[in-house]
Amino acid sequence: MPASLMSSRRLMATLTAWLVLAAPVLALDLNIGYQKSAVNLASLKAQGVLEQKLKPLGVEVKWFEFQAGPPILEAMNAGSISVGMTGDSPPIFAQSAGAEIVYIGQEPAKPESSAILVPTQSTIKTLADLKGKKIAFTKGSSAHYLTLSALQKAGIAYSDIQPVYLSPSEARAAFERGSVDAWTIWDPYYAAAQRAGGVRVLASGKGLTSNNTFYLAARSFAQANPRVIDLVFKALTDNNAQLSGEVKKVAATLSGYTGLDAATYEVMLSRHPNYSVDYLTPAVLQDQQKVADAFHGLGLIPRPIKVQDAAWRPSRP
Incomplete structure (x- = not known):
């Protein structure tokens, strides 16, 4: 093979390798x-x-x-x-x-970044008071597990509450019009509800979930x-x-x-x-x-x- 052809091939191989390295991965x-x-x-x-x-x-x-x-x-x-x-x-x-x-x-x-909220004037004072109540939360969310953990701590069966599966915005609307007794939610919706007023924290996730x-x-x-x-x-x-x-x-x-x-x-x-x-x-x-x-x-x-x-x-x- 002529030296000039070998040299050309080596140059082309070098250029090809350089282009591959320089191109987006x-x-x-x-x-x-x-x-x-x-x-x-x-x-x-x-x-x-x-x-x-x-x-x-x-x-x-x-x-x-x-x-x-x-x-x-x-x-x-x-x-x-x-x-x-x-x-x-x-x-x-x-x-x-x-x-x-x-x-x-x-x-x-972040256990303190989620909470179970009740209206300020609610008669619900402890987790045990959730028995028989309507609790709003998003199904399959971290709020769902916080609710389970809270019920377990209070000795309440899941079948002894009325879960109301709603998105955060739907749950807040239901909570504010009094259609549910409690609302389990995470930040920043939790913080927004606190700032709006009319809510009391029944329990945060502390001691209930790692969140x-x-x-x-x-x-x-x-x-x-x-x-x-x-x-x-x-x-x-x-x-x-x-x-x-x-x-x-x-x-x-x-x-x-x-x-x-x-x-x-x-x-x-x-x-x-x-x-x-x-x-x-x-x-x-x-x-x-x-x-x-x-x-x-x-x-x-x-x-x-x-x-x-x-x-x-x-x-x-």
């Missing part, structure tokens, strides 16, 4: 499902941080807001959402229903895109450090993107200032298994599940 949509309670995600959205970090990889970030966790995971199982954040109970119901989703990360526990927050992904997305998840977690971790001590600034930013007033977010942030994100720990998975067992024990999910089966961790940290 990925070309996909990262569809993120978030709620008004997703302080860290909503803050990143407001700043456009993820868009900046992921654009060089050919990843387009798209945001979709939901009222609660269950519809986020329904959309994820249907292929419309790549990554999302929910409380402890939605993934239990999703896994039990056979959804192809996985836990990819966690935030620190863990999880990041989840479609199983296929997580398996194919560990690098994207790494970058999302890094952005969330870096952003959490910036959030620390900037309550008023963060509250104002979030208010502009969610429609809730800044004072509501200030109350929420004062209750739970840490929104750092990390990969799953064995202790949190054990805690989550207790949640799953409680729902199955009452027949609220159709089959027992092993939370560990839906736990994911990349092959490289």
Whole structure:
């Protein structure tokens, strides 16, 4: 083979290799499902941080807001959402229903960020007084588990209350017109109700639930895109450090993107200032298994599940 031809081929191989390395590693949509309670995600959205970090990889970030966790995971199982954040109970119901989703990360526990509310003048003074009462909450949400835990502590059977399954906005309307006796809810809806007045906290989640927050992904997305998840977690971790001590600034930013007033977010942030994100720990998975067992024990999910089966961790940290 002539030396000139060999040289040309080597040059072409070198150029091809360089072009492969220089080209975007990925070309996909990262569809993120978030709620008004997703302080860290909503803050990143407001700043456009993820868009900046992921654009060089050919990843387009798209945001979709939901009222609660269950519809986020329904959309994820249907292929419309790549990554999302929910409380402890939605993934239990999703896994039990056979959804192809996985836990990819966690935030620190926040038991005081959820509560069971009653009207100020209500005759309900203790958890035991909930027997026979109508309690509003979103089915399959963290509020559902808080309700179960509160009833268990009071020695009340689930069949001895009247659960009223409503979205947060529907539940607040029912609560304010007196159609239900109590309302189990999480921040920032909890904080908003307190600021509006006319409510009394019967019990927060303290001593009843860890109220863990999880990041989840479609199983296929997580398996194919560990690098994207790494970058999302890094952005969330870096952003959490910036959030620390900037309550008023963060509250104002979030208010502009969610429609809730800044004072509501200030109350929420004062209750739970840490929104750092990390990969799953064995202790949190054990805690989550207790949640799953409680729902199955009452027949609220159709089959027992092993939370560990839906736990994911990349092959490289």
